Amino acid sequence: MAHDPHAAVAHPPDAPAPAHGGGHATVKTYVNVAVILVVITAIEVATLYVPGIPKALLVISLLLMSAAKFVLVVGFFMHLRYDHNIMRSLFIGPLILAICIIVALMALFSAFILLPR
Amino acid sequence: MAGPGAHGEAAVHGAAAHAHHDPNIGTTGLDNRKVGMWIFLGSDCMFFGSLIGTYLSYKGKSLGGPTPAEVFNIPLTSYSAALLLFSSLTMVLALDALKANRIKASAWWLFATAMAGLHFVLNQVYEFAEFVLHYGLTLHTSLFGSSFFVLTGFHGAHVTGGVIWLLIWVGLAMRGKLDPRDYTKVEVAGLYWHFVDIVWIAIFTIIYLIP
Numbered sequence: 001m002a003h004d005p006h007a008a009v010a011h012p013p014d015a016p017a018p019a020h021g022g023g024h025a026t027v028k029t030y031v032n033v034a035v036i037l038v039v040i041t042a043i044e045v046a047t048l049y050v051p052g053i054p055k056a057l058l059v060i061s062l063l064l065m066s067a068a069k070f071v072l073v074v075g076f077f078m079h080l081r082y083d084h085n086i087m088r089s090l091f092i093g094p095l096i097l098a099i100c101i102i103v104a105l106m107a108l109f110s111a112f113i114l115l116p117r
Numbered sequence: 118m119a120g121p122g123a124h125g126e127a128a129v130h131g132a133a134a135h136a137h138h139d140p141n142i143g144t145t146g147l148d149n150r151k152v153g154m155w156i157f158l159g160s161d162c163m164f165f166g167s168l169i170g171t172y173l174s175y176k177g178k179s180l181g182g183p184t185p186a187e188v189f190n191i192p193l194t195s196y197s198a199a200l201l202l203f204s205s206l207t208m209v210l211a212l213d214a215l216k217a218n219r220i221k222a223s224a225w226w227l228f229a230t231a232m233a234g235l236h237f238v239l240n241q242v243y244e245f246a247e248f249v250l251h252y253g254l255t256l257h258t259s260l261f262g263s264s265f266f267v268l269t270g271f272h273g274a275h276v277t278g279g280v281i282w283l284l285i286w287v288g289l290a291m292r293g294k295l296d297p298r299d300y301t302k303v304e305v306a307g308l309y310w311h312f313v314d315i316v317w318i319a320i321f322t323i324i325y326l327i328p
Contacts (some may be wrong), residue, residue, distance in 0.1 A: 027213055034206040036326030038199060044326060045195045059327055066322035069202075070315050077205045078311045079304075085146055087155050098166025105170030109178075 025076050033076045042067050141301070154305045158312045161275075165316050168271060169323060172264040179259035183252045190244060191323055197240045198321045201276075201314045204233035206309045218297050224290035227303075230310065231283040234276050241273045265324070272320060275313045282306050 025033075044065050047058060075081035080088055105111075143149045176185075211226030245266070248254040256266045286303060289295050295303075 010201075024213070025209075027210065028214070030206060030209045033197075034202065037202045037205075040201065041195065041198055044322065045191065048191065048326060048328075062326050068317055069318045073202075073205060073311055073315050073318065077209050077314075078308055086145060086147060087151065090152065090155040091159050091162070094162045098162040100263065101163060101166040102170035102173065102227050105174045107168070109174035111176060111178075112175045 024079055024082060029076060033072050037072060040069050047096055132264035135137045148301055150301055150305050151308070152307050159309065161312065165268075165272070168264075168268040169319065172268050172324060175264045179261045182259035182262060183248075183254050185265075185324075186262060186328070188248055188252050188254060190247070191325060193240060193244060194321060197237050197281050198317060199235045200233045200307070201317050202239070204230045204237075205311050205314045207233065208310050208312075212300070212304055212307055215295070215297055215300055215303055220290060220295055223303075224287055225297065227283050227290065231287060232279050234280040234283070234310075234313075238273055238276055238280065242267065243274075245270075268324070269320065272313065272316055276317070279306075279310045279313055282309065 044062055047053070047061060047065075050058075074091070079093065141149050143152065145152075207226045207229040211223045211230060214220075214223035214226055248262075254262045254265075256263050283306060286295065286306060289299075
């Protein structure tokens, strides 16, 4: 098996990204992020059962909470917060395109959730 | 013009540089395997973007059949969402243990990650079976059925692939073939694993929670 000699080099926790992109958070940070993710998920599900909540407010709050979870996982668990700008561009660029695809398809089929038909 | 001595010296320096050169590190100074995985994940974003866009475009346009509100089991899918979030934590703990040369701990965390993923897949199989057998919702029933099964089915296939990949690493660890020099390889598997988690974060909210 070929091994990666760079991987054996330890980097201090929360340190800036090394040249080949391998920064990381501490175990405490990981656990804190996981707890926050579970709490947000619980709030998301609980929001569904709030009586009389306007649909627009429900949709916006659910999307914002989902986006927060997305950013936390990508930033901390996928280490993108500590990684090189090239890695960020490689992911965020196509992600923006993916969002454009969703919006374009919904526009094509007149399927916007919040706007009146 | 350089003489033979200069050429010899250059050759020695060149050989020394070559000996220290890691073929996985590209001219950008970045690890090619990580760059490749990020490119793949970027393209997979667009793949899932198309499927989510299609689902949303078809939403409420089915001519018949059960509606999402009738069939969705929110407690079950919330549990599945929590399972994937938990598995993302165990994945980073596996990497952290591997970096610290705690191979046994790393293998156990990898195994826990794979088992959480397997549990997620089994929940999905149960959900699909319930839809088909109890509600009569199949790939051919309605626009909702086709767009839902294709989207969540492809996600489930991604999770299954990730479980197999993680179990391969667990197997290598059991045979004594995992050590800190494999960090980047396991990290790349971890990137893939976290990606299936973030796709589920989007699917869970957009498909299951938004009424």
